[in-house]
Amino acid sequence: ERLLVEAGILDAETDGLYAAQNLSVVHHLNAALRAHAIYQRDVDYIVRDGEVVIVDEFTGRTLSGRRWSDGLHQAVEAKEGVPVQRENQTLASITFQNLFRMYKKLSGMTGTADTEAYEFQSIYGLEVVVIPTNRPTIRKDSPDQVFLNRKGKFNAVLADIEECAKRGQPVLV
Known part of the structure; x- marks a missing residue:
């Protein structure tokens, strides 16, 4: 708290960091700590053309246009010294399950659907049909x-x- 008072972020006369009037300071501090201690450049995100771009943790693909919420993206931008953009406001959201339920017909193709056949049936009411390969599998695991x-x-x-x-x-x- 002393450092925050010396920096002019907190007023020495208040009830401390966790006083009701300082909730936004605590929020920003938590985002800054996460940005510096947890999120790593070239692992969780990259900096491209002066912008922080999220990297998908499962695929390694960049997610251009996506931003972390709750001030985290701004904290990472500040950490990297790029222009800090305003936080987006989500006006509406929908799960994939509910989005897909809006359509009368659904179909798709993947090499991994059979392992999730129960989920496709229970959530979407879809049957999974396995089509055998045209040639023997030569993959070596x-x-x-x-x-x-x-x-x-x-x-x-x-x-x-x-x-x-x-x-x-x-x-x-």
Whole structure:
């Protein structure tokens, strides 16, 4: 609290950081702490063209146009020294389940639907039909590899890519 008073953020005469009039300060402090301690550049987000762009934790794809809420995106922007944009206000939202229920006909295709057949039936009322492959599967499943650090992991990935390139095998990274 002393640092916040010295910085002019808190008034020394108030009841402290957690007084009702300081709730917004606590909110911003929490966002700043999360931005600095948890969210990592080039892991959780990238900085591209002066903007913070979220990276999907499951696919690794960038989510242009998406922003974190509750001041977190602004805190990350401040951390990275890029222009801080105003927070978006969500006017309406809908779950995928409810969106899909609005349509009379639904269809789709994926190589992984069979494992989620129960969910497709119970949530969407859809039957999953398995279509067998035209050719035998030649995929080789290997055991998981665990590395002590990122450098070791990326060195192994690089070695694997080089080995595939020697065989003329294309690699999607």
